[in-house]
Amino acid sequence: MGSTSEVGRRDLVKRAAALGILAVPAMGALSSCATGGGGGSQDGTKNKGATSAKNPLGVKNGVSLEAFIFKGGLGDQYAKDAEADYNKTYGTTVKHTGTQQIGPKLQPRFAGGNPPDLIDNSGADHLDMNTLSAQGQLQDLTALLDAPSIDDPKKKVRDTLYPSTIEKGQHKDTFDVFYYAFTVYGTWYSHKLLKDKGWAYPTSFDEMISLCAEIKKAGIAPWTYPGKYPYYVHFNVFAQIAKIGGLDKWIAIDNLEPGAWTSNDAVKQVIGHYEELAAKGYFLEGSQGLTHIQSQTAWTRGKAAFIPNGSWVENEAAPTTPADFDMAVGPLFNGGTGDKMPHGTLRAEPSEPFIVAKGGKNPLGGMELLRIMLSKKHAQNFATKVKSLTSVQGATDGMQLSPGLASAAKTVKEGGKNLLMIQLQEWYPKLTDEKLGGLTSQLLTGELKAAEWIKKAQQYADEVAKDSSVTKFHRAT
Template sequence: MTSKLNRRSLLTRSAAAGLLSVPAVGALAGCASGGGGGESVERGETSDDNPLGVDPEAELEVVIFDGGFGDQYALDAEAIYQESYGPVRHDKTTEIQTRLQPRMVQGDPPDVINNGGADAMDIAALIRNGQVYDLNELLDAPSLDDPSVTVRDTLMPSTVEMGQFGTEEVWRLNYAFTVYGQWYSRTALERLEVEYPRTWDEMIAVCEAAKRQGMAGWTYPGVYPYYFNFTLYPFIGKIGGVEVLQAIDNLEPNAWRHDAVRAAFEAYHELAARGYVLQGSPGMTHEESQDEWNSYHALFIPNGSWVENESRRNTPADFDMAVGPPTGLDSSDALPFEALWASSGEPFFVPADARNPIGGLEFLRVMLGRESARNFTEQVSSLSCVRGAADGMDLPPGLASAKATFEAAGEHLFVPRLPDWYKQLNNEEIGGAVAAMMAGDLDPAEAIDRCQRAADATASDDSIQKFQHV
């Protein structure tokens, strides 16, 4: 039998016996170990059926973010895992950081964490502290359905890239494949007898038609203003090219003062100045803004493809949900109308100090199998990061639209990294500046200055790890 006694369990047992005192959480923060130092389950024998060498008797602990996707898809994957391996201890929560950060600091984390939602942990900080397990071993393993194909080769574009932070290591797996854009109701556009706007002049005309009928052109969750970035970032990239977004990601001096940024900010400011934004949006949560949108009170909402499942309860049967690429500026745009932000999202990672990290890798391998990937799509109306897994499925209208919109984009895909490289900068500083502009408190030039100052402050802060596009 393999020994399951390690440094952490020795400390725990000694503390329980009163042989040593346990330091406060704050004292442990500076000495959190990484690189698997907290493992308490040794690797077992490898075989064709068990290529990673999972201990077949060891317990696995999985914690799922209980958000728009719920947790049934994970429970179903856990059932598949348990057919070959030990029991799974499952938990779900919306308070990922609140509940799990102390366990990460103490070196006693779960084996797999779905690090999602507004209370997600800062993955860049965890990586910097050596608290995340490198997933390359998983990606180079044979896939569940075809041993001649590696897991890596089954994944959608950008999935591996989204797990990297300027190095060859892959620190997380983003399981959902998300299409970001302007979500709308086909029914609402048909009632107004308008087409989806491809240029900003057309956007103004559509919003004016909605206004005449007592309907707002846009709503958004002002409580979480970074939602606007889901359309603003690709709008900037469409106007000026992907290089503009990469300069922003790289925290380059004056990146926010590019002409493409100015044009995009001025266009969005026009929505607010003309009264096309639903009153009260600055104070709404994501659910409240979605409810207003579902009630035909606004035409467009910046969102990701999780919205169909998240708002399903309040979506009218005749809504006919769809998503389009961000409306372009005009014929001078650097990239075609079809260009959009589409990338893997809904992050999972295995903590370096997990008791059963190999089991965690195997659980993710199960999730990346065709059966689990198709079940995920059926359960939550979202594409997974598994290439072709949704082919031939009868998809709901929003997801069918997202799939078609993604395929129409071809190679013209944006993958902004600011949101995950610099979470606070993206969510609070940039999101806050855009929110203030949309609420009428800043003009575009002031909002841009605020964004640039925040980016410069991040760039000059030596305590923040920096990343670069390679």
Template sequence: MTRTNISRRDLLRAAAVLGMSAPLLGACVTGGGPGAGPGQRGERSAGNPFGVKAGSPLEVVVFKGGYGDDYVKAAEEVYRRQHQGSAIEHRGIQQVGDTLRPRFVANTPPDVVDNTGAGALDISALAAAGQLTNLAELLDAPSWDDPNVTVRNTLLPGVVEDGERDGVCVHLNYTFTVWGLWYSKSLFDRQGWTYPATWEAMLALCAEIKKTGIAPWTYQGKYPDYVTDPLLTMAAKSGGMDLIRALDNLEPGAWRHEAVRGAAEAFAELAGRGYFMPGSEALSHTEAQAAWCQGKAAFIPSGSWLESEQRDVTPPGFEMTLGVLPARTTADKLKPTALEASSTESYLVPAQAKNIAGGLDFLRMLFSRNACREFARTAGTLPSVAGATDGLTLSSGLGSVSAAVRAAGTELISFRHRGWYPQLRKATDDAVGELITRRLTPAAFADRLQLAADALAKDSSVKKYTRR
């Protein structure tokens, strides 16, 4: 962030979240500290727009999840060629928050961080404490592929906004993730099933599927957020952008809106009719997805990383396909093709990094079209750079994702409150878990989350954000 007048309240909040002390945080403001001063920059040029100092080492820490980290290593090779003599220390890890909190406490963070995965660092707290570099310099720099086009203008719609806090972009997301319901097209073809366009048709199809001995649905029970996404998407399609803004802006009564309650009723009905595979509640994401790949269930909710994550266990000819969430009513405010999609896999440059210029230039290379094209080819996922998949032969999964995004047009749904307020995100996911195991009624679900949102809105220690 660019501001340096950080309130003590912000510092104390960030200290509580990150396990830091306020004095340490107080020393960290964007634009100051090691790596930010003129002495840490070399001469700027067309090929070196940030002034990376000759021979300056670069440290990159990456979340090594379903996408692996080979695509990052490939970008590092490009960086080495561009900045000869610069050594790169690369670490692929999984527990980003636990690993890096001590580094932030000591004011010795890496130069580039892929802040992703369970237990990731709280970006809002880091931003409030001035721990993140303002990426405007990167966004306005010439892109790696075409010096006449800025990095900003190579990105898909919404990517910059997804990385903003208080109107300042503090992280850039690498993947463009789409959420929906996944099914095997070959299974559906063999059975003569048609993907349902309405929720009424979904319930009728589930009854037909159940008769074959296949469970209509399974889900990643240990991680109920996999169901939160389709439930909120259903609510958003019914309630429209006004409801999405109301939820994000913590408006009174938003969680008791008819569209939210109706979506909760729809998913509770799935459970009530026995359409979830028995035992799903206890399954991890890998266990539920393996059962689905084995044909034990017809549908599973997930994001567009699924194809890559299941690559080693997906049977030949499975034809993994993403379907948009069926419309709940004929009066939905968004069209049937609307779907949840936003950028994910957050890359940031800490404000206290030793080599901020190197971190920015590395991201310029990582977000190049060629790097993103290779990522799309190997990971089976849409990158955040426009045109990265042009000319590629797409797999069934990625092809269905790309087609869904094209069909949705501008009606791409995203929920900012889930990134802005981790405590509300957890409350929502916990409530969804209770709802679909029939331990919470739809009405109680809406009431519980409205109370949680109201308490958050009144909590002056939590920084608030506004969606326009």
């Protein structure tokens, strides 16, 4: 479904587009889903059994459970492994479906009032969670947050998570989407390449420009990007604006406030930096025509030094990555002494949305399966199998991690509280992916100047703000 969801679209941008499910549906093309059924009339406690210390949610033994898992770049084995533990504990066999067509398969089931219990709602063909939430078809997951964690019953599940997991999963005041993965965005590079060449990862825009000149002289393109999907560049651009200008000014952009783009000096600095990279020929020739896979392949084969991406890239680019590539990600660059956030700031936020259908046969079982997935055992299994962090803080501490995942975990730890979450792409994807994406494409090919990018970005944002057909969201400062 097309989504203006607070919690659904960000995952589409970063996961579906990156995992090879790239056909983003037009907004409204699937807006009529989930208009029937009686999901909203249920209280979410169907088939409730007795509660106990080991069964805090009161899952009834022997009751069937159905799980629909998006089978993209992450696969679905990690979910099957958690389901095996659920089966042993509750004397049943989870009915598992792994698919890339979540929406097409489940829209009629929600409309008919017989949805599965647990759904990994990812991919381009995902369900519109904003619509489902508004209709009362999603289970409120507060009981899961307040349940004791499996590893330490003295700790509630909520106390084991990155705080942004809870903010990200709310529709207004209701927490009904659980983002299981935790994605690190930034500038990705080969540590081996930089080390072999005697280059240091830049800490500032000025250092980046200087290093790009050296890289180009060495016969390597400093940067590449998937020009077919230029919003990948926004993974860096938007967070960089927040780092330099301050989160409060970025939140003004998230909230579509008048003049939020044009009155922010950080916007001028960041967009100007990318204009300079383009003007000096620091992007791999032909990048504007590359898909995400093609740009990643050019990068892993040493044709370019840097690429804007998310931490899924290690798993996705594995087929073309040399064994000694030593993949790494760096924090956001400093703009200057006036930056509002310190060096080490990076964009790292929850991803991979799981929902529990209130009208399912066993919603309590769906929540319990999530509780099992949030144990250290299964968080580590996820990290091992798909080279990604989960929303469980510190779950990978002490593990032997792959290079990219180890680097991502390190940057998150060093970032501390300075972890940015960007909502604009999630709330208003047509604005960011289509409108601003088009501007960014022109900027990186030298067809558009930074000043014009900013002027048009403000114009497009204002148009969305005035469009009564677009659901609006508000983020508190």
